[in-house]
Amino acid sequence: DSGVTQTPKHLITATGQRVTLRCSPRSGDLSVYWYQQSLDQGLQFLIQYYNGEERAKGNILERFSAQQFPDLHSELNLSSLELGDSALYFCASSEVPVPDTQYFGPGTRLTVL
Amino acid sequence: AQTVTQSQPEMSVQEAETVTLSCTYDTSENNYYLFWYKQPPSRQMILVIRQEAYKQQNATENRFSVNFQKAAKSFSLKISDSQLGDTAMYFCAFTYKAAGNKLTFGGGTRVLVKP
Numbered sequence: 001d002s003g004v005t006q007t008p009k010h011l012i013t014a015t016g017q018r019v020t021l022r023c024s025p026r027s028g029d030l031s032v033y034w035y036q037q038s039l040d041q042g043l044q045f046l047i048q049y050y051n052g053e054e055r056a057k058g059n060i061l062e063r064f065s066a067q068q069f070p071d072l073h074s075e076l077n078l079s080s081l082e083l084g085d086s087a088l089y090f091c092a093s094s095e096v097p098v099p100d101t102q103y104f105g106p107g108t109r110l111t112v113l
Numbered sequence: 114a115q116t117v118t119q120s121q122p123e124m125s126v127q128e129a130e131t132v133t134l135s136c137t138y139d140t141s142e143n144n145y146y147l148f149w150y151k152q153p154p155s156r157q158m159i160l161v162i163r164q165e166a167y168k169q170q171n172a173t174e175n176r177f178s179v180n181f182q183k184a185a186k187s188f189s190l191k192i193s194d195s196q197l198g199d200t201a202m203y204f205c206a207f208t209y210k211a212a213g214n215k216l217t218f219g220g221g222t223r224v225l226v227k228p
Contacts, residue, residue, distance in 0.1 A: 002157075002159075033216070035216070042220055042221070043204065043216075043221075044218075045216060048213060048214070050213075055213050056213045056215050058215060090158060092158075092216075094214060097213050097214050098210060098213070098214055099144065099145065099146040099165075099208050099209060099212075099214055100146070100214055101148070101160055101163055102160075102214065102216060103160070104150075104157070104158035106155075106156070107156055107157070107158075109156075
């Protein structure tokens, strides 16, 4: 158990819908990262937050947004869902936003029908 | 752009034997970290080992060790005394100071340990 929690574990929804994925970092970690793992794109970095502020952005679609709240949990919002958004979404956390070990949550499997 | 390449899509090894996974990366950075993560069938991403680029000594964690060749930009993982529980996808990953710790992953190597 990495200490990073993600809910829900599985999510099945229809095209055009909007979903929210939630992540709680390890105790003491201030930085949160979101990654997408899909069959065709592999593991890709989406976005990073540190202590409530956005620090880095990767290949995140405009339909996707995220935020980190004062209690340090983070949410990833996916809207106008398409079939291609079906993937495993991981949240990871680290103590600081500089090169350091990231600990991954169990992931949320999103299926868009 | 920083890239990470794992040239072996799949490898198999007999239980108790040794297997080596290769990883190469491309970067002009000097201050960077390299990682190997394991993803078993449960899909959980588990840290196996990490290496700081400024350290010359190769990292070791129990049965797992790396061969870090900085000049060649190579970072291979050796699994000794392979166990059935080592069956998983293994991902090589890279991050550097200016990237703020975002990870760039290789495509993965599937390892199957046979009894």
